[in-house]
Amino acid sequence: MFKQLTIDGLWKNNPALVQLLGLCPLLAVTSSVINGLGLGLATALVLIGSNATVSIIRHWVTPAIRIPVFVMIIAAFVTIVQLLMNAFTYELYLALGIFIPLIVTNCAIIGRAEAFASKNPLPVSAFDGLMMGLGFTFILVVLGGLRELLGNGTLLNGAERLFGAGAESWKVTVFTTEHPFLLAILPPGAFLGMGLLIAVKNVIDKKMAEKAAASEIKTVVRARVTAES
Amino acid sequence: MPLNSITKNGLILTGFALVTTGLIAITFDGTKQRIDEQRAKKKLATLNEVIPPALYDNQLYLDCITIDASALGDEPKSIYRARQNGNDAALAVEFTAPDGYSGDIDLIAGVAVNGEVLGVRVLSHQETPGLGDKIEMSVSDWMLSFNGKSYDEDQAKRWQVKKDGGQFDQFTGATITPRAVVGSVARTLAYVEANQHQLFNTPSNCRAAAPTGGQH
Numbered sequence: 001m002f003k004q005l006t007i008d009g010l011w012k013n014n015p016a017l018v019q020l021l022g023l024c025p026l027l028a029v030t031s032s033v034i035n036g037l038g039l040g041l042a043t044a045l046v047l048i049g050s051n052a053t054v055s056i057i058r059h060w061v062t063p064a065i066r067i068p069v070f071v072m073i074i075a076a077f078v079t080i081v082q083l084l085m086n087a088f089t090y091e092l093y094l095a096l097g098i099f100i101p102l103i104v105t106n107c108a109i110i111g112r113a114e115a116f117a118s119k120n121p122l123p124v125s126a127f128d129g130l131m132m133g134l135g136f137t138f139i140l141v142v143l144g145g146l147r148e149l150l151g152n153g154t155l156l157n158g159a160e161r162l163f164g165a166g167a168e169s170w171k172v173t174v175f176t177t178e179h180p181f182l183l184a185i186l187p188p189g190a191f192l193g194m195g196l197l198i199a200v201k202n203v204i205d206k207k208m209a210e211k212a213a214a215s216e217i218k219t220v221v222r223a224r225v226t227a228e229s
Numbered sequence: 230m231p232l233n234s235i236t237k238n239g240l241i242l243t244g245f246a247l248v249t250t251g252l253i254a255i256t257f258d259g260t261k262q263r264i265d266e267q268r269a270k271k272k273l274a275t276l277n278e279v280i281p282p283a284l285y286d287n288q289l290y291l292d293c294i295t296i297d298a299s300a301l302g303d304e305p306k307s308i309y310r311a312r313q314n315g316n317d318a319a320l321a322v323e324f325t326a327p328d329g330y331s332g333d334i335d336l337i338a339g340v341a342v343n344g345e346v347l348g349v350r351v352l353s354h355q356e357t358p359g360l361g362d363k364i365e366m367s368v369s370d371w372m373l374s375f376n377g378k379s380y381d382e383d384q385a386k387r388w389q390v391k392k393d394g395g396q397f398d399q400f401t402g403a404t405i406t407p408r409a410v411v412g413s414v415a416r417t418l419a420y421v422e423a424n425q426h427q428l429f430n431t432p433s434n435c436r437a438a439a440p441t442g443g444q445h
Contacts, residue, residue, distance in 0.1 A: 061241060062238055072249045073249060079256075080253060083257055087260035087263040090264075151358075152359075180359035
């Protein structure tokens with residue numbers, strides 16, 4: 001069960017690559033690795049919290065009012081995360097700006113609450129939240145890295161905003177340029193990068209399916225046919 | 230009976246509303262002080278960039294006025310007064326360049342009593358990354374080119390980018406952004422010069438640690 005959830009969250013049913021949920025913050029903030037990581041972790045925290053809470057209360061809430069209740073829970077968690085980020089990672093809070101409250105509108109969160117957490121016990125639901133959150137974070141980081149590298153030639157620029165003053169030296173400069181590759185940094189770069197990532201995932205899936213199919217044919221050939229007459 | 234289920238649902242909803250609001254209230258209360266500190270710290274750090282701390286000894290971010298002047302921008306702006314031993318030392322003036330490439334550029338400038346610029350910094354902007362964002366100190370030190378300059382009406386045309394015959398560099402591929410910044414700094418300096426006495430002597434009237442520009 002847990003293994004299945006891990007595979008689903010990180011790959012097979014990845015909220016960003018397969019379900020295509022929460023694209024608005026995904027495309028908007030992924031101009032750098034750190035911005036992507038920050039928003040991804042915030043989203044993951046909200047997902048774990050909301051999934052766990054929804055799972056705990058699933059027997060008390062009647063179907064008629066479940067959606068408003070879910071919305072209240074999610075909104076509460078987002079507000080709490082926002083306040084905590086405002087207090088403890090102020091610089092990152094300023095950089096992510098409007099996109100923290102917008103986690104509320106990330107359909108991945110209410111989608112998991114409705115489709116999974118409201119039908120499953122607490123440990124599995126919390127784990128599903130964690131894996132879906134990590135899957136989302138993973139895509140944000142990869143896309144952020146792709147755009148930061150192509151656009152500015154750096155990686156992990158601004159790490160101190162998330163990890164504190166000591167992290168300034170984490171910045172990796174791959175190349176320096178006078179004229180950054182604007183397309184990668186501006187919003188169109190996010191769409192192109194996202195499309196590229198989905199394409200790569202589809203190619204890998206197809207390769208794997210072909211492999212699986214090939215080994216299946218072998219077994220079919222070997223399968224014994226029982227004569228009935 | 231339907232009424233019963235409506236009552237029950239209503240009660241459950243009320244319960245959740247109370248609990249979630251309660252949790253938010255507790256978190257808000259627990260983080261409030263730290264958030265205020267962070268804001269004040271950030272504000273003070275910005276103020277210290279435009280007015281060197283050695284030039285004043287008062288509580289700079291508490292000694293401020295809010296003023297509505299068209300030279301500074303459409304919205305009311307904060308002005309902080311730096312004083313040394315009770316004497317007027319410098320002003321930190323917030324202002325807006327309304328004609329940036331992508332909308333408003335919010336800035337702050339430190340101006341000494343003799344009209345000399347102590348420093349100019351960007352507070353917020355939406356200029357194109359890689360082109361117009363050279364007005365950020367983390368990208369380029371272009372902003373330092375204002376330091377030590379003062380505005381003189383006879384020399385007004387010096388307060389332009391080089392392309393227009395002035396003394397300030399434009400950026401490769403981006404002239405609109407520096408042009409907007411230079412123009413707004415010049416307007417601000419002219420305004421400060423004309424109203425200096427009044428700006429220093431109006432009683433402090435802005436709320437302490439007011440989050441100016443914090444919430445958009």
